[in-house]
Amino acid sequence: MLLLSCGPQEKQAQEALVLTDDLGRELTLQKKPERVFAFASSITEMLYAVLDTSTIVARTPSDDYPEAVYQKPLVSNYPVDYEQVLALKPDLIFTVEGITPLEVAERLQQLGVPVYYQKYRTVEDIFTGIEDIGRIMGREQQARHLTDSLRQEVEQLHQKYKHREDPLKVLAITWSDPIYVYGQNTIFTDKLRILGAENAVQEVFEQPYPALTREYVLKLNPDVLLGGTKKELEEKFFHLYPELRRIKAYQHNRLYKPDDNLMSRPSPRVVESLRELEGFLYP
Amino acid sequence: MRRRGLYFILALLLILVVMLLGLQVGSFDTDVATIFSALFHYNPDDTTHFAILHLRLPRLILALVVGASLAFCGYLMQAMVNNGLADPYLLGTASGASLGAVIVFFGFVPMTVAGLYLPPVFALAGAFVVTLVVVMLGYRKRQIIPAQLLLAGIALSSLVTAMVGLLTFLSDSEGKLRSVVFWSMGSFERASWEMVPYPAAALSIALLLFAFYQKQLNILLLGEERAQALGIRVAQTRWVILATVSVVTGFAVATSGPIGFVGLIIPHVTRGLLGATGRGNLLLCAFIGGLFMLLCDLLSRIIYPPAGLPIGIITSFFGVPFFVYLLFRKNYNFRG
Numbered sequence: 001m002l003l004l005s006c007g008p009q010e011k012q013a014q015e016a017l018v019l020t021d022d023l024g025r026e027l028t029l030q031k032k033p034e035r036v037f038a039f040a041s042s043i044t045e046m047l048y049a050v051l052d053t054s055t056i057v058a059r060t061p062s063d064d065y066p067e068a069v070y071q072k073p074l075v076s077n078y079p080v081d082y083e084q085v086l087a088l089k090p091d092l093i094f095t096v097e098g099i100t101p102l103e104v105a106e107r108l109q110q111l112g113v114p115v116y117y118q119k120y121r122t123v124e125d126i127f128t129g130i131e132d133i134g135r136i137m138g139r140e141q142q143a144r145h146l147t148d149s150l151r152q153e154v155e156q157l158h159q160k161y162k163h164r165e166d167p168l169k170v171l172a173i174t175w176s177d178p179i180y181v182y183g184q185n186t187i188f189t190d191k192l193r194i195l196g197a198e199n200a201v202q203e204v205f206e207q208p209y210p211a212l213t214r215e216y217v218l219k220l221n222p223d224v225l226l227g228g229t230k231k232e233l234e235e236k237f238f239h240l241y242p243e244l245r246r247i248k249a250y251q252h253n254r255l256y257k258p259d260d261n262l263m264s265r266p267s268p269r270v271v272e273s274l275r276e277l278e279g280f281l282y283p
Numbered sequence: 284m285r286r287r288g289l290y291f292i293l294a295l296l297l298i299l300v301v302m303l304l305g306l307q308v309g310s311f312d313t314d315v316a317t318i319f320s321a322l323f324h325y326n327p328d329d330t331t332h333f334a335i336l337h338l339r340l341p342r343l344i345l346a347l348v349v350g351a352s353l354a355f356c357g358y359l360m361q362a363m364v365n366n367g368l369a370d371p372y373l374l375g376t377a378s379g380a381s382l383g384a385v386i387v388f389f390g391f392v393p394m395t396v397a398g399l400y401l402p403p404v405f406a407l408a409g410a411f412v413v414t415l416v417v418v419m420l421g422y423r424k425r426q427i428i429p430a431q432l433l434l435a436g437i438a439l440s441s442l443v444t445a446m447v448g449l450l451t452f453l454s455d456s457e458g459k460l461r462s463v464v465f466w467s468m469g470s471f472e473r474a475s476w477e478m479v480p481y482p483a484a485a486l487s488i489a490l491l492l493f494a495f496y497q498k499q500l501n502i503l504l505l506g507e508e509r510a511q512a513l514g515i516r517v518a519q520t521r522w523v524i525l526a527t528v529s530v531v532t533g534f535a536v537a538t539s540g541p542i543g544f545v546g547l548i549i550p551h552v553t554r555g556l557l558g559a560t561g562r563g564n565l566l567l568c569a570f571i572g573g574l575f576m577l578l579c580d581l582l583s584r585i586i587y588p589p590a591g592l593p594i595g596i597i598t599s600f601f602g603v604p605f606f607v608y609l610l611f612r613k614n615y616n617f618r619g
Contacts (some may be wrong), residue, residue, distance in 0.1 A: 174458060175458035175461055175462070177388075177402070177462055177465075177473070178461065178462070178465050178470065178472060178590065179590075180458065180461060210590070211461075211590035212589055212590060213309075213310065213338075213472055213589045213590055213591070214338050214472070215309045215310045215311065215334045215338050215339070215589070216310040216589040216590075218310070218311075218330060218333075218334055218338070219310040219311055219330075219334075221330075235394065235395050236394055236395070239395060239398065239400060240400055240473070242475070243333070243337050243338060243475070246330065246333065
């Protein structure tokens, strides 16, 4: 995923550094980046886990973890406040595919600030993403140390659950009117695989978070429904769609509320997210 | 005379056919035999039966009722202001309903109070409040001035749409935006047996009422002075139309969102078929509106399963070419 221009070039080009990001975009940096921040809260968490915190120069309104992030100056990422970004003099901005529009990245590039995109489909992709950041920032060891221990924990979980017969079918909703859910092509599916369960949505839709009908959910008939506490789901979901009280998850009272940030952020806390899901699936 | 009867029978038959087709489209595979056994030998434990009877059927009936309501109200509005550009949303109903729903989605009031899901309730309230203001602005010396009403409607709709835009812009979550998009383009996905009676009752009462007012309506098309001379109480007729349109459109919008174009185009289709002053125009207009909406709903679910495209997109895509065809047809006059 990361291509540092190496060989003879690297010696003479103390100043010029060429990176290729996950979208295949080529970025040229004048020097090794020393002032960075992220437009995505998940990467902000990665930066804090891997970097010397003095190299992180800003936070966005959605950043809330770790606590220390609140000491950094606030910069608006939606819409992007270009002047504020330039005033912070970053060498590089990290972001995730889908969070920052490409034209915003191009504009920043013209203004002299390269934007590095990451994208993830699996839990493993998160770890390679962390290692990429480590390499770009000259913190390979710290990154490797972190990913080694995370991988080990994931492997332990997988070993524990991989042979389960009759895997639980899990549906996670992100919004109830209309019904939007975590689709097949999200990391959520991989998290469930690790835990020996499966995403109730097997069909692959174009969008990662497809809209479904009541009938579709009725047909999926999930064993477990994630999206809110029993009370919240009763009020916001089953009250609106009383027909769905027929699904197994409702009948067997298997309704749970996962932490929004743990669910949605592909961050180093992914193991924490797995442990949370484990608690719901196998109480 | 014979032709009118034929159109009614044809519309009714087509409605039945499209409903039968619509009942077959969904996540559970269904054939005609399953539909009939669901209808006549309902087994509550069979989930396919349940889906047909409790999800698909109310949805189709809601689409039928809403399509009929919008077409019917469009016809009334065009007759009242004597202008073929009028539609039921002229009174600000659509924007008012959107604002009402958005206020709930954005958390200014709770989603449910005492077990009542509030977005449709607030949509209805928003529709009525905005309509009331538009009517007040379009009213002078105890009379509705159509031109003034038109302008008031346009101005106020723009203002209310800007307010919806402001709330949308300030929104902090993607989910809320999705709700707003769905709400502003219409959807029948929320349809249930508890919901259908409201718009259906409003429409039935209105259709019955205007069975007696059809003559006045046609005379109104001759212009205010001649209508007065022929003994029509123009002012009174206008009030009846206004009250009817705001209630019937209000319920349609509150249950399904503001679905565009039906209320504009179907009245023209009806007049194209039966002439500007045909008897039974209003009823046929409602029939064709319902049929058109059923077709659009079917298409939306076939093109983009499972959720279906927002219905307003389909009504415009398939409505506009037809409208253009009408525009170029020589023997159709677009005035009122």
